[in-house]
Amino acid sequence: MGTWDIGPLDNDTAADFGGDLDEAALKEREAMVRGALQRAADSADFLGAADGERAVAAAALVAAQHPDGEPTCAIYGPSEPLPEMPADLRKLAVDALDQAASTRSELAELWNDAANGSKWRRAITRLRDVLEPPVPPQEGALFDV
Numbered sequence: 001m002g003t004w005d006i007g008p009l010d011n012d013t014a015a016d017f018g019g020d021l022d023e024a025a026l027k028e029r030e031a032m033v034r035g036a037l038q039r040a041a042d043s044a045d046f047l048g049a050a051d052g053e054r055a056v057a058a059a060a061l062v063a064a065q066h067p068d069g070e071p072t073c074a075i076y077g078p079s080e081p082l083p084e085m086p087a088d089l090r091k092l093a094v095d096a097l098d099q100a101a102s103t104r105s106e107l108a109e110l111w112n113d114a115a116n117g118s119k120w121r122r123a124i125t126r127l128r129d130v131l132e133p134p135v136p137p138q139e140g141a142l143f144d145v
Contacts, residue, residue, distance in 0.1 A: 006120040007073060008060035008127065013053040015076040021061075022080045030083050033058045034092065041095035045104070052100040052107030056124065059093035063130045066090070070130075094132045097124055 002012030009018060017036065021029050040047055040055030047055075061077070062085050063069040072078075101108050101124050111117040 009076040014057035021078040037096040047105040049106040055096040
């Protein structure tokens with residue numbers, strides 16, 4: 001695994017994905033992000049590490065456009081602007097992250113064996129929380145006790 005840190009773009013595959021986005025026409029970039037997320041989310045069998053790394057990077061790009069999201073790495077992420085990502089990609093990104101961190105993921109297996117595996121899982125959880133924040137309780141709601 002050509003990985004140098006726990007960030008979503010801190011590996012060779014994700015950095016290459018960022019470069020591929022830069023080389024693509026602006027109108028193709030959303031479809032590339034969607035495709036990376038869809039491949040991971042729809043993985044019925046075992047998710048390969050490269051597909052998992054691309055999905056985590058794509059999820060980070062979607063999360064970066066959320067007001068609570070963090071900017072992506074300027075060095076390894078795409079340097080060209082991305083179009084505004086549609087809201088439906090947030091749910092797809094959550095599904096892709098869930099799959100990438102599951103027991104049916106080579107990427108998760110690799111991180112389970114790594115010294116920083118727990119930090120990587122916390123980073124995935126932070127991304128997921130931005131994409132699918134918990135619903136706050138409604139004020140004045142009645143609860144059965």
